[in-house]
Amino acid sequence: MNQNRLHIASRKGLFTYTRDAAGWRHSGTAFLGSPVALSLASADGRTVFAALNLGHFGTKLHRSDDGGTTWTELEPPKYPKVEGADEKEKAPALAGIWSMAWTGTPGGLWCGTAPGALFRSDDNGATWQINDALWDHPARKACARRSCPRICSSIR
Amino acid sequence: MPLGISIPARMARVTFTAHLARIAPTEPVIAPGATVADVLRDVFARYPALRGYILDDQDRLRLHIAVFVDGVHVRRDPLGYPLNAESDLYVMQALSGGQDA
Structure with missing residues (x-):
């Protein structure tokens, strides 16, 4: 874990802060607005x-390979x-990304989405x-009916 | 042997909201097609990154995208909407609110 960023x-x-001898300072801004x-x-x-939730244009995913300076x-x-x-x-479409985690293998990632699914x-x-x-x-459909609207609205 | 008459191809003029300037054409583009879906397919072939901003996972028009054809907001089956020989298309954000909304 990088303790200084x-x-x-x-x-x-997305706002990035970096810590040096003088303390924390703002060191970068991406996706302003x-x-x-x-x-x-x-x-x-x-x-x-960075997972973006653009109101009109949907959920977007970006990756930086240089610590957040440039994005793809x-x-x-x-x-x-x-x-x-x-x-x-009524078929499902991506409505939001609400969790991401490393799997622990090189290049491996988990992504939790709404409506409830794991990628x-x-x-x-x-x-x-x-x-x-x-x-x-089989339990997913019952679960989605009950809780998904709440989850979706809380991440927007 | 050509008959001397030609059926004019249906060509639409498409304008995208300025909010998509990073990935969409910034000037109106001309694209062939008999329906809104045809025309958009042609534009997406030239601007692949644009597709996911306009259509969802199931290739439906995104809920909050509005398509105007010749000055009319097409609310019912916008992708299947038939076009004239020279239709004018605008692809914009759908906005709601206010007293008359």
Whole structure:
């Protein structure tokens, strides 16, 4: 863990603070004006993820490989495609990213999303696969009906 | 042998909200297509990063995106909306609120 750098995700951007002998100082701003739901930094501080929740344009995922100086937009996790007009109408689409964590293997990440699903990447966030065991679990549908609207609204 | 008449291809003029200037064309673009979906597909081929900002995981128009065709806000099945020979399309953020909303 880099004890001397702090990334603060806020509704108006991602703000980075760095600590030196004089104390904490503001050292960077990214996505100014955009709601940043969360950020996740690697132990060495070089890799940083930022999940954005843009009101009109959806949930976006960005990665920095230089500690937050420059950013590249990634394809965010995608829900399984549903065919058929009626089914498609209520089919799930990414509504928010509310948790990210390292799996502990190189380039490995977990991503918790709304509506309730868990995705995994093994290539540093370039591609994502849904966790089928949880997605297909019979309890998920009942759970989603009860609690998902609340979770979705709390992360927006 | 050509008959001497040509059926004009339907070409739309598409303008995107200035809020997408980072990833969308900043000037109106001309794109062929018989429906809004056709025209957008052509634009996305040229601006791939734009797609996820306008459509969701199921290729539906995002809930808070509004499409105007020839001055009319198309609320019902906007992607399937048929276009004229020279339709004018605007892709904007949908806004709500106020007394008349």
